[in-house]
Amino acid sequence: MIEQEILKASVKEIPKVLSVFLNTFTEIKEEIKFTFGEGIQTYISLKLNSFSNIKTILHRQLPKYFYDIYQTQAVYCNKLRITIDSHKSLEQFGPYITVIGGPGSGKTTLLRHIFMSSISLGEKIPLYLELRRIDFDKLSLNDIINQTVQENFSTESKRIIKKLLELEKFIILLDGFDELTFSMREKFIYSLNNYREKYPNNFFILTSRPSPVAELIPNFTNIKISNFTLDEAISFIEKQDLEEELLTNLKKDIKEKKWNETEKFLSNPLLLSTFILTYKNNSTLPEKNSEFYERVSNALFSEHDSWHKNGYVRKSHSELSIDSVKFLLNEFAFKNTFKLQYSFDSVTINSDFEQFITNQKFNAQVDKLKEDLTVSYGILTEDSGVYQFIHRSLQDYFAAQKVQKINSLHKTIIYDKIYDLTKRTSGYEIGNFIEFISELDDYYYNKLFMLRVLSEFFTRIDEDFFISSIISIFYSSLNFDDSEHQSITIPSHSYRAIFEFSSIERLISKTLFSFKFKNEPDIKSNSKLSKHTPKDRYVYSINKANYEDFENMISKLFPKLKSELESEVQKLSNLRKTIEEYLEKSLEEERRLLENL
Known part of the structure; x- marks a missing residue:
C-alpha cells in the first residue's frame, strides 16, 4: 500500500528528479527545462488526483482513496503467478507487456496502480492513454504522445520528450485495446510497432479483454490477470469499509462455501463487489451471470447504503419511479451498444435522454435524471463531462434486457440487427452483451441467431479442403514483412462474439503463429507485396484459389491439426442438434398449451 502523503510528496519531488534527467541537455534553454518540469508535475498531479480518489460499485457516492480499498493483483505467465507491486514486477517478462483479463478482472485498476507506484519510485515518467478516445485514422501513437506533451506540458516539449524517450525514461500505459473499433486495431498495431522500434527500451503495457488479435501483437509478452485466491478475496472484503456484522457474516459464509464451486463469482473483483452489494438480500450464488446482474441492478436502486458505516438515505431528484428509470437505462444502453459507444459526452447523453423522456411523455428533467444516475443510484460516473456506466458490463446487461423485453413480433428484426452488429465488429467487444442475451432471451436467441450462425x-x-476452409472462416490472410512482424487479417463474421466458437479460433491462431510465415517458401512465393501500410509487407490470401496448396502445406507442418479441428467441429454439430431438440420441445409445449386453452 502506498500512503497518500507519500504520493503527494513524490509529486513534489518530480522537478528534482527531472532536473537530473535534463542536466545532460545542454543545448536546451534552462527556462524551457523548467517549464517542461512544471508541466510534467501538473500532468501527473491531475492524473494522480483522478486515479487516487475513486468510486466503485461499492463506493458510488463518496470517492475512496485508491489504496484504502485496493487489493494487490497477481498475474500469470508461463504458469508463474506473480504479485504486482509495481512495473518492476513485470520487468522479467521484457519491456513490452499485454495484460489480458476478462470483464471486471481489474485491468484498468492495475494500470492505475502501476501509474501511481511508478510516481513513488521516481525512476520513470508514466503516461496513461485511453485507446478508445483516440482516432487512429487521423493520428499515430507518436502524434498522440506529442499532443499529450504539448497540451499538458509546453509547446517546446517535443525536443525534450524525444530525448527522454531515447533515454528510456517513460512507462507508456495503453488501456483498452479491445475497446478500439475493428477497423482501428490494425492501424494501432502498426503505429505501436513503429513507435516501439523508434524508442525500443521504454516500458509499454497494453490491456485487453481476451482476443487472439491482442495476444498476437508482435514482440509483446502476454500475461493474464489471475483470479483472487480465497485469502485475497477475504482481504478484499476486509478493505471495503463494511459494517462489522455484515463483514463477519460475509467472511464466515465465503469460508464455509466450497471455493472451487464459488470461484467463478468470488474471484473476480467486479463480481465479488456485486456479491457484497447484494449479499444482505440474498447470500446464495446464482447459476447465471444475468441472474447476478439482476441482483446488482436491484441493489443499486434499493436503499442498501445503510449498511455502510457512513449510511444515509438517498433522494430521487427526477421524481421518476425506479421502473421508469430502468426503462430509460434499457433504451439508452441498447441504442449506444449498437453504436459501440461506451462513453458519452454531455451533448449525447442529454440528447438521448431527452428523446426517450419525450417519447414516453415522462414528466422529468434530464439534468435531474443525470443527478439520480450519478449520485442517487451511482449507476453512471462522470469525469470532466464524460459519462460512463460504473462498469461496462452493466451497459451490456441493460442493453440485453431491452432485447428480452421486445415484442415477439419484432424479434426477427432485432436479431437481424444483432447479427449485423456481430459481423461489423471484431466480436470481442460485444461478447458480454451476446452472453447476456443468450441467458435472458434463450428461446429467440437460439431460434433466430444461434441456429443461423451455426x-x-x-x-x-x-x-x-477441410483445414483450409475452416481457417478461412476465421482468418482471410497471413501478413508478414522481412522482420519479425506478422499478423492475421480477420474477415467479417459473427463467430467471434460467440463463446462456443472461441476454442476453435484459439486452436487455429495458436497453430498459425507457431511458425514464421516468411520462412515458408510456398507462402512467400504466393504472396502479394502490399505498400499501403507503414512497412512493405507480404499478404498471403487464404481463399478457394489456393486451398489445395495451403491444405497440403499445413497438413505437413501440423499433422494433428485436422483431427483437432474435427473434434471442435463435432462439438458445434452436437450443439446444433441440442438447440434443434430444445426448440422442437418448446414448440410441442406451446402446442399443448394452446390445445388446453
Whole structure:
C-alpha cells in the first residue's frame, strides 16, 4: 500500500528528479527545462488526483482513496503467478507487456496502480492513454504522445520528450485495446510497432479483454490477470469499509462455501463487489451471470447504503419511479451498444435522454435524471463531462434486457440487427452483451441467431479442403514483412462474439503463429507485396484459389491439426442438434398449451 502523503510528496519531488534527467541537455534553454518540469508535475498531479480518489460499485457516492480499498493483483505467465507491486514486477517478462483479463478482472485498476507506484519510485515518467478516445485514422501513437506533451506540458516539449524517450525514461500505459473499433486495431498495431522500434527500451503495457488479435501483437509478452485466491478475496472484503456484522457474516459464509464451486463469482473483483452489494438480500450464488446482474441492478436502486458505516438515505431528484428509470437505462444502453459507444459526452447523453423522456411523455428533467444516475443510484460516473456506466458490463446487461423485453413480433428484426452488429465488429467487444442475451432471451436467441450462425458455419466447410476452409472462416490472410512482424487479417463474421466458437479460433491462431510465415517458401512465393501500410509487407490470401496448396502445406507442418479441428467441429454439430431438440420441445409445449386453452 502506498500512503497518500507519500504520493503527494513524490509529486513534489518530480522537478528534482527531472532536473537530473535534463542536466545532460545542454543545448536546451534552462527556462524551457523548467517549464517542461512544471508541466510534467501538473500532468501527473491531475492524473494522480483522478486515479487516487475513486468510486466503485461499492463506493458510488463518496470517492475512496485508491489504496484504502485496493487489493494487490497477481498475474500469470508461463504458469508463474506473480504479485504486482509495481512495473518492476513485470520487468522479467521484457519491456513490452499485454495484460489480458476478462470483464471486471481489474485491468484498468492495475494500470492505475502501476501509474501511481511508478510516481513513488521516481525512476520513470508514466503516461496513461485511453485507446478508445483516440482516432487512429487521423493520428499515430507518436502524434498522440506529442499532443499529450504539448497540451499538458509546453509547446517546446517535443525536443525534450524525444530525448527522454531515447533515454528510456517513460512507462507508456495503453488501456483498452479491445475497446478500439475493428477497423482501428490494425492501424494501432502498426503505429505501436513503429513507435516501439523508434524508442525500443521504454516500458509499454497494453490491456485487453481476451482476443487472439491482442495476444498476437508482435514482440509483446502476454500475461493474464489471475483470479483472487480465497485469502485475497477475504482481504478484499476486509478493505471495503463494511459494517462489522455484515463483514463477519460475509467472511464466515465465503469460508464455509466450497471455493472451487464459488470461484467463478468470488474471484473476480467486479463480481465479488456485486456479491457484497447484494449479499444482505440474498447470500446464495446464482447459476447465471444475468441472474447476478439482476441482483446488482436491484441493489443499486434499493436503499442498501445503510449498511455502510457512513449510511444515509438517498433522494430521487427526477421524481421518476425506479421502473421508469430502468426503462430509460434499457433504451439508452441498447441504442449506444449498437453504436459501440461506451462513453458519452454531455451533448449525447442529454440528447438521448431527452428523446426517450419525450417519447414516453415522462414528466422529468434530464439534468435531474443525470443527478439520480450519478449520485442517487451511482449507476453512471462522470469525469470532466464524460459519462460512463460504473462498469461496462452493466451497459451490456441493460442493453440485453431491452432485447428480452421486445415484442415477439419484432424479434426477427432485432436479431437481424444483432447479427449485423456481430459481423461489423471484431466480436470481442460485444461478447458480454451476446452472453447476456443468450441467458435472458434463450428461446429467440437460439431460434433466430444461434441456429443461423451455426448453419452458415457448416455451409462454409469444404470437406475436400477441410483445414483450409475452416481457417478461412476465421482468418482471410497471413501478413508478414522481412522482420519479425506478422499478423492475421480477420474477415467479417459473427463467430467471434460467440463463446462456443472461441476454442476453435484459439486452436487455429495458436497453430498459425507457431511458425514464421516468411520462412515458408510456398507462402512467400504466393504472396502479394502490399505498400499501403507503414512497412512493405507480404499478404498471403487464404481463399478457394489456393486451398489445395495451403491444405497440403499445413497438413505437413501440423499433422494433428485436422483431427483437432474435427473434434471442435463435432462439438458445434452436437450443439446444433441440442438447440434443434430444445426448440422442437418448446414448440410441442406451446402446442399443448394452446390445445388446453
